[in-house]
Amino acid sequence: MDVTRKVVSHLADSTSRPLTGTGPGPVAQSPPVTLPLRYMAVGLVCFLLFACDLAWQVNRGVLFSPGAPAGVTLTHLLTLGGLMSFVMGAVYQLSTVAFLVPIASVRWARVLFYAHVVGLVGFLASFAAWWPAGIVIFGAWMAAVLYGFCGNMMVSLLRARDRGPMWRFVFFAHLHLALALAAAVTLILGDANLWPAAQAEQMAILATHILLAGGGFFGFLIFGFSYKLVPMFTLSHGYDTRYEQWAFWASLFALYALVVWSWAPSLAIGLVSALGVVAAFLTHALAVRQILKRRVRRRVEAPIRGVLAALALGVLWAMGFAWHVTSFRDAAIWRGLVPFALLGFVSLTVVSLAYKIVPFLAWTRRFAGTKRTGSSVLISHLLDVSSARFVIGGMALGATGVGLGAPFGAAWLCEAGAWMVAASLGVFAFHMSSVFRRAARKEGKV
Amino acid sequence: MIDLREVETRLREVYDPELGLNVIDLGLIYRMEEPEEGRLVIEMTMTTPGCPAHETLIEAVEWAAARAFGVAEVDVRVVWNPPWTPERMSPEARRVLGWM
Numbered sequence: 001m002d003v004t005r006k007v008v009s010h011l012a013d014s015t016s017r018p019l020t021g022t023g024p025g026p027v028a029q030s031p032p033v034t035l036p037l038r039y040m041a042v043g044l045v046c047f048l049l050f051a052c053d054l055a056w057q058v059n060r061g062v063l064f065s066p067g068a069p070a071g072v073t074l075t076h077l078l079t080l081g082g083l084m085s086f087v088m089g090a091v092y093q094l095s096t097v098a099f100l101v102p103i104a105s106v107r108w109a110r111v112l113f114y115a116h117v118v119g120l121v122g123f124l125a126s127f128a129a130w131w132p133a134g135i136v137i138f139g140a141w142m143a144a145v146l147y148g149f150c151g152n153m154m155v156s157l158l159r160a161r162d163r164g165p166m167w168r169f170v171f172f173a174h175l176h177l178a179l180a181l182a183a184a185v186t187l188i189l190g191d192a193n194l195w196p197a198a199q200a201e202q203m204a205i206l207a208t209h210i211l212l213a214g215g216g217f218f219g220f221l222i223f224g225f226s227y228k229l230v231p232m233f234t235l236s237h238g239y240d241t242r243y244e245q246w247a248f249w250a251s252l253f254a255l256y257a258l259v260v261w262s263w264a265p266s267l268a269i270g271l272v273s274a275l276g277v278v279a280a281f282l283t284h285a286l287a288v289r290q291i292l293k294r295r296v297r298r299r300v301e302a303p304i305r306g307v308l309a310a311l312a313l314g315v316l317w318a319m320g321f322a323w324h325v326t327s328f329r330d331a332a333i334w335r336g337l338v339p340f341a342l343l344g345f346v347s348l349t350v351v352s353l354a355y356k357i358v359p360f361l362a363w364t365r366r367f368a369g370t371k372r373t374g375s376s377v378l379i380s381h382l383l384d385v386s387s388a389r390f391v392i393g394g395m396a397l398g399a400t401g402v403g404l405g406a407p408f409g410a411a412w413l414c415e416a417g418a419w420m421v422a423a424s425l426g427v428f429a430f431h432m433s434s435v436f437r438r439a440a441r442k443e444g445k446v
Numbered sequence: 447m448i449d450l451r452e453v454e455t456r457l458r459e460v461y462d463p464e465l466g467l468n469v470i471d472l473g474l475i476y477r478m479e480e481p482e483e484g485r486l487v488i489e490m491t492m493t494t495p496g497c498p499a500h501e502t503l504i505e506a507v508e509w510a511a512a513r514a515f516g517v518a519e520v521d522v523r524v525v526w527n528p529p530w531t532p533e534r535m536s537p538e539a540r541r542v543l544g545w546m
Contacts, residue, residue, distance in 0.1 A: 030498070097496040232494050235465075235543065237531060296532040298544030360498060363463055379463045 030096045031106045033365045038113050039089025040358060042120070044432050046081025047351075051425035053077060058418040073127040078347065079213070080142065081120055086350055087221060088116070088149055090357060091170075095153065098228040099160035099167060104152050112152070115145045132192060139188040143181045150178045165244035169224025172252065176216025183209035207262035216255050218346045223247060223284050226307065230288055233304055233356055234295035243287035250280040270325035274318075281318040285311055301385050306352025306392035313344030313399060320403075336406035343421055344399035351395060351428055355388040359435050366439040382438045387431060394424030448480045448516040453488075456510040463499055467542060469507060473534025476525065484518030486511055491530045500524070 053074050092103055103109060119141040126134030157171045183205050190198030198205060227244050254276030261269045288311065317340040324333040359382045367377045401417020457475060458468045469475055469490065477489040488511060492500055504522050511520045532545055
């Protein structure tokens with residue numbers, strides 16, 4: 001009997017076409033899931049510690065004196081501990097998925113993880129105790145670790161064939177992180193009196209560090225990976241990508257204009273940079289809108305709504321920044337802008353996406369191989385993503401409260417907002433830990 | 447001789463872990479052939495290039511197909527052309543995703 005032409009015709013639209021598959025391919029390069037999960041676990045612990053510290057400090061005026069040791073510790077607990085650790089893990093996983101390239105050295109990434117944890121504990125403890133020698137030692141340690149991370153990722157990214165706007169955003173994010181680290185090292189050397197010239201320009205260097213790390217690294221990563229994650233989670237196909245290109249150039253222009261403005265604070269440069277920031281957020285919002293218009297999953301899940309809420313807070317930040325420029329750098333407005341950017345745009349995006357990424361990684365770690373034993377555990381069995389709406393709502397409202405309370409001098413609003421953020425992050429940590437508890441409990445069966 | 451209807455039934459047990467829909471209803475299986483006795487070749491795609499569940503789905507399809515009577519060897523090939531489109535989904539899958 002001739003069996004060579006037997007085809008299940010209703011599965012295909014062109015039955016005469018010969019089989020042309022190339023075998024299992026594109027994402028065989030993903031690193032073992034334990035690598036991103038470890039980084040993310042450290043990030044989750046730091047988010048929880050940040051929530052506790054924020055709740056502890058909220059009545060002690062920490063929101064109004066961010067330059068005090070308690071404020072600096074709190075800020076780095078969120079940025080370097082929670083956000084950076086989580087994002088490092090996510091980048092190791094997402095880059096392979098988005099650009100179809102392997103990580104240059106998984107072994108190096110594993111070694112850096114332990115160095116990252118040691119450096120993080122030492123650096124945060126040095127800040128908390130305000131131990132200058134410790135800040136220098138562990139600051140240099142953390143800089144070395146993050147340079148190692150940047151190098152590993154940039155070498156990996158350079159192997160990608162498709163270098164569209166998403167790639168440019170992610171590649172430049174790592175470049176900006178390297179520059180932000182250089183600014184941080186300069187600051188530390190200035191503070192330690194090892195480089196007096198740096199001390200004289202402390203405020204400009206600090207602004208450069210914040211802009212490059214916050215906007216140049218976290219902001220660029222969020223913009224770039226949105227063009228992979230939003231379509232993937234909403235099953236969007238065939239959408240218009242022209243705004244992605246515009247968003248990249250507008251973002252690059254805005255960031256560099258802001259850095260110039262921090263060194264040469266004239267109204268003209270400030271207005272140009274404000275225009276760039278507004279253009280960057282609006283073109284990015286248009287790019288995301290194009291994706292959502294062509295989505296197959298009509299019901300937008302809570303985590304994606306969280307990403308959109310974070311983007312809305314980012315747009316508010318951009319408009320507030322324009323206000324800040326035209327009001328001649330009113331310090332009160334600036335204090336309100338930081339929570340919009342850090343707690344609203346960056347943290348809310350990361351927390352929202354964590355509701356999709358962490359359960360997937362936990363599922364892969366626990367159940368990916370158990371299909372062979374007949375397991376039918378789905379990712380939704382590990383976590384109901386709709387539960388994210390309380391955390392997302394709390395964080396969005398909290399960030400707005402802190403952000404609006406500062407410029408209008410409403411301390412009660414700031415404190416209420418901070419409490420909401422702390423409580424939301426506490427619930428977030430509980431949700432994420434429950435993912436691992438459920439994964440461990442299910443033992444491959446529903 | 448492999449009963450491809452049985453293979454299809456087996457593949458209905460393979461779920462996309464994120465969407466909770468099986469690979470047949472999602473329209474991910476393009477073709478199935480038995481080019482030689484006992485050897486099954488499956489041509490499938492993913493909803494997006496770089497789908498994180500790529501390897502898992504391939505393994506699951508291999509395992510499920512191998513359980514069908516007469517299958518001695520399974521060769522799963524992933525293709526990107528033609529790309530997956532929502533039109534390939536079954537009415538049931540479209541209804542679940544709210545696409546109808």
